[in-house]
Every structure is written in structure tokens, then in C-alpha cells.
Amino acid sequence: MSNLPPPLDLLPFLLEGLWITVIITLGGCAVAIGMSVLFGVWSKSTDPILRWLSAIYITVFRGASALILLYWFYFAMPELTNIRLDAITTGILVLGANVGAYGAEVVRASLEAIPKGQYQAAAALNLSRWQTMRYVIFPQAILSMIPPFGNLMIELLKGTALVSTITVADLTLQGKFLRDDTHRSFEIFGLLLVIYFLLSMTITGVFRLLEHRHSQGRDYGGGN
Amino acid sequence: MWKWDVVWQVMPDILNGLVVTLEAVAGGMVLALLLGLLWAVMRRSKSHYISWPAWGVVEFVRSTPLLVQLFFVYYVMIDIVGRGFSPLMTGILVLGVHYSCYTAEVYRAGLDGIARGQWNAAKALNLTPYQTYRYVILPQAIPPILPNLGNYLIAMLKEAPLLSTITVLEILNEAKIFGNEHYRYLEPLTIVGVLFILLSLLAGLSVEWLRKRTAAMTS
Numbered sequence: 001m002s003n004l005p006p007p008l009d010l011l012p013f014l015l016e017g018l019w020i021t022v023i024i025t026l027g028g029c030a031v032a033i034g035m036s037v038l039f040g041v042w043s044k045s046t047d048p049i050l051r052w053l054s055a056i057y058i059t060v061f062r063g064a065s066a067l068i069l070l071y072w073f074y075f076a077m078p079e080l081t082n083i084r085l086d087a088i089t090t091g092i093l094v095l096g097a098n099v100g101a102y103g104a105e106v107v108r109a110s111l112e113a114i115p116k117g118q119y120q121a122a123a124a125l126n127l128s129r130w131q132t133m134r135y136v137i138f139p140q141a142i143l144s145m146i147p148p149f150g151n152l153m154i155e156l157l158k159g160t161a162l163v164s165t166i167t168v169a170d171l172t173l174q175g176k177f178l179r180d181d182t183h184r185s186f187e188i189f190g191l192l193l194v195i196y197f198l199l200s201m202t203i204t205g206v207f208r209l210l211e212h213r214h215s216q217g218r219d220y221g222g223g224n
Numbered sequence: 225m226w227k228w229d230v231v232w233q234v235m236p237d238i239l240n241g242l243v244v245t246l247e248a249v250a251g252g253m254v255l256a257l258l259l260g261l262l263w264a265v266m267r268r269s270k271s272h273y274i275s276w277p278a279w280g281v282v283e284f285v286r287s288t289p290l291l292v293q294l295f296f297v298y299y300v301m302i303d304i305v306g307r308g309f310s311p312l313m314t315g316i317l318v319l320g321v322h323y324s325c326y327t328a329e330v331y332r333a334g335l336d337g338i339a340r341g342q343w344n345a346a347k348a349l350n351l352t353p354y355q356t357y358r359y360v361i362l363p364q365a366i367p368p369i370l371p372n373l374g375n376y377l378i379a380m381l382k383e384a385p386l387l388s389t390i391t392v393l394e395i396l397n398e399a400k401i402f403g404n405e406h407y408r409y410l411e412p413l414t415i416v417g418v419l420f421i422l423l424s425l426l427a428g429l430s431v432e433w434l435r436k437r438t439a440a441m442t443s
Contacts, residue, residue, distance in 0.1 A: 062424070063421035063423075063424040065384075065424075067386055071413055072413045076409045079410040080410055158288065158290065164291070185296070185300045186296075189296035189299065189300070
């Protein structure tokens, strides 16, 4: 290993997994936001089929627990369909869909918080449904979505540790390998906790910044 | 393809595992409810030596993965302390401490919702801090936050399958072991998934019922 003082001599090996943890967090984040917006908007749709699809998605991907979903898509799905995704892709899709199910509820709640008058004003201006969402509703709803999404992204980051159980050599699995070799459990898992904590703080910082940006020039008068 | 005889074969194992999962959640729940209250009360202390450690623990634990926390406690016990708790006890302890940091925030919101006059009145009656919490503050603070506490207990239920990683023979581990022995994962994992969806639906309905009841009680 390296000639850093303990426990920092363990860092180079641990950090080899950092890259994969970051990739899965970013990929999962993209999937989660896509799913949240899609199913969140569908849950408010006038079409009962879309509403049902959204209810089923939310129930299944929230209810079945992230680790069980991960195992199901990695071990069970190939037996049913002959489609085998590699572990990293499975991790990104499953964790993204799991967090997205919580996100869809956030999007739905934010859409419901927009006053009815805004929809009526858009109708009066003869905007299409797409235009109403794109130019009137979403720009207003997005501000109330940012803080809960920040929390969800931290949940996602913490969830990425689960991919270690389907053999992805992320931060956590590197730690587990190192522990099996050296038995320096306290230092290894202590360092991992600190690294994850710093990553969480980074996400918190980014979302604070986003919130600040999006609230520029807005009037918090209350009222309607 | 789906085979029903595999379903009947694996069902007893899975039900045994379900009992262990529910034991772990019940144990973790008691710990999370008590310890969370302790953090919340500590954070309200005027002394920084009491309030800052509570704040630090809550922030740190909430920002790091439960899986790594499980590994930390489990392997430190093995490698440094020698054999310590059983895997199930380790799991209950870590689940309880992890979720106590979420329930602490819920309690905090409840305590913040109590009008200042209530604290002042307790002081005027010369109640000790213990008496103030026990007879004045908690009876008012806890009922309205029960549904929120319930939501974190559902979250704990959903994370309980992680205990399979430290060899606890809970529901997911039973399914995995069966899968490894019979080269058949489809039925065991699907049953576990469906059972979990049903359980969390049921738990969600109970919390909704609780929310309506407490809303009726406090209005």
C-alpha cells in the first residue's frame, strides 16, 4: 500500500470505488428526476390509464424496498425474460426508479400547491396543456420541489451502497474487500462513513445553491 | 418461467424469515422511539456540551448509509471486541440508532410546536424539567406527530432487508439462501417483493387511519 500514516494509508484503495459511487449517484439522479416528473405529472392527468400506471409505479417501487428490488431485477428478472442487465446499469435504473417513486409524490404535491387560478389563466390565454405545464405551472412548482429533492438525492447517495451486494465494486465493496484482507474494521468503515458524510454535504451544498438561484427575484408575498 | 411447486416449497422459509424481519423492526422501533426523544430533548438543552453532541450524532448518522453503519458495528465487534452481539441484536441496535436520528427531527418539530406559555406556566408552577416534559409538554407534543413517527417506522421496515448482509436470517436472506441452493431466484424474490408491497400498503393505511384519528382528537 502507500506510505501515508494510518488510517490514511487505506484511502487510495477505498477511493478506487469512489468513481463508481459517483457515477451511480449521478446516473440514478437523472433517472429519478425523469421518473418523478413523468409519473408525477401523470398522477394529475385526466386520463385514468395514466393515473393508474402512475399509482402502480409508485406503489411497487416505493413499497418493495430498494434492496429487494435490486435483487429482483438482478437475479430474478433474467429467469423470467432472458434479459440480463449488467450490475451497474441495474443499480442506476433500480435505485433511480426507487427514489423516483418518492419524487413523483413530491412533484404531485408541488403541482397541487399551484393555485387553480393559474390553470384558468393559462386556459384563458388559450395555451395548450403542454404550454401550460412548460411555461406557467412548472416554473412556479419547481421552487417547492428543490428542498425535498435535495433530501431524496442524499437518500439516493446512501442507497448506492446497496449495489455492493450485487458485486459492483463501489466505495462500500472496496471497503469490504479491504476489511477481509486487513481486519482493520474500525478504520476502514470509519473512513467510509466520513467519505459518505462529505459526499452528502456536497449534495446539500449544491441544492442550497440551486434553491438560492431559483428564488432570485421572486416575491414571497404570500396571499395567492 | 414461473413454477408453483417452487412457491409451496419456499413459502415456509420465507414466513420464518418474515417473523425475524418483524422482530427486528419491532425492536428497532422501540429503540428509535426512545432514543429519538432523548436526542430531541438534549438538543433543547441550554448547555452546548449537551446540545451539540446530539446535533452532531443526528446529522452524521442521517448522512451516511445504513449498510456501512451495519458493517461498521458488525465487523468492529468481530475484529476488535471479539464476538459481541448476535447478528440480529446488532441489526436491531443499528436500525434503532439510525432511525432515532430521523424520529429526533420529528419530535423536535413537535416540541417546537408547543407554545412558549406552556413552558413558562410549568416554570411558574415550579415543576422540575422532568415534570415539565412528563406532565405538560409531551402529552401535548406527541399526539399530533404520531403519524410522522409512523412514516419513519414504515421506512425502517423497508430498510430491514439490509440485515441480510450481516447474516441475519430474515426474509430476504431466506429467499437468497433458497435461491443459491436451488438455482432459482424468480419465485422466492417475487414472493418477498409482493409480501413487502402488501406490508407497506397495510402500514401506510394504518398511519393514514392514525392521522385521521389524531386530527379528530386534537381539533
